[in-house]
Amino acid sequence: MHLSAENLAARRGEDLIFVNISFHLTTGDALVLTGRNGSGKSTLLRVVAGLLAAEKGDVKFVDNSGRSDRRPGEASHYLGHRNAMKSELTVAENLAFWKEFLGDSEGGLGLSVEEAADAVGLAGITHLPFGYLSAGQQRRIAFAKLLVAYRPIWILDEPTAALDAAADRLLAELISGHQKDGGIVLAATHQPLGLENATELKMTGFAGVGEGIWG
């Protein structure tokens, strides 16, 4: 499996956010995006997930069987800043919705709702409305969404925001487990996640980008 980007550039509104971003990731790899606020980490993740069009360049995905006709977004879980859960539905209902809606993609099977809640240390509270949970518990459940439906690529924007130290470690272990199972991870973070096989890509934002870059 390969996920690669060649000379990506992206714009938000009128502003060019970054140019000439390239990377090549293979089975088990992680790319950790670092850089100051506003340097373009979320923008790059959204481009890779297919949620934002690149201004220039391309992202390519080749799966384990050599198929290259699927867009990277179709093979990805995207965990953004928001948790993408309905406050008034229970934790179990939210996760069951995502399990049914996303389904498993080729190459793996998702956990049951209870197994996924257990994996993030919250097996006992799946009957509660999502809105009753603390911020850290909500983030853990948002992460459990990644476990109920299999996707080979995980795209994570500040996955450990709002988490305590124990949950930090738990999620880092789940991310490492995904890598060991052959998955690929892209994560933007301000805190070290302690991942193995990880390459750091320091985003610098638009500063210093001159005229004439479009050649």
Ligand SMILES: Nc1ncnc2c1ncn2[C@@H]1O[C@H](COP(=O)(O)OP(=O)(O)OP(=O)(O)O)[C@@H](O)[C@H]1O
């Ligand atoms: N919809 C938008 N329209 C215009 N500019 C935007 C839009 N969304 C983001 N930006 C700008 O794009 C730049 C990059 O933002 P981005 O969210 O990618 O940064 P980041 O590195 O993820 O920051 P943080 O560490 O704060 O999460 C910022 O200057 C931001 O103001």
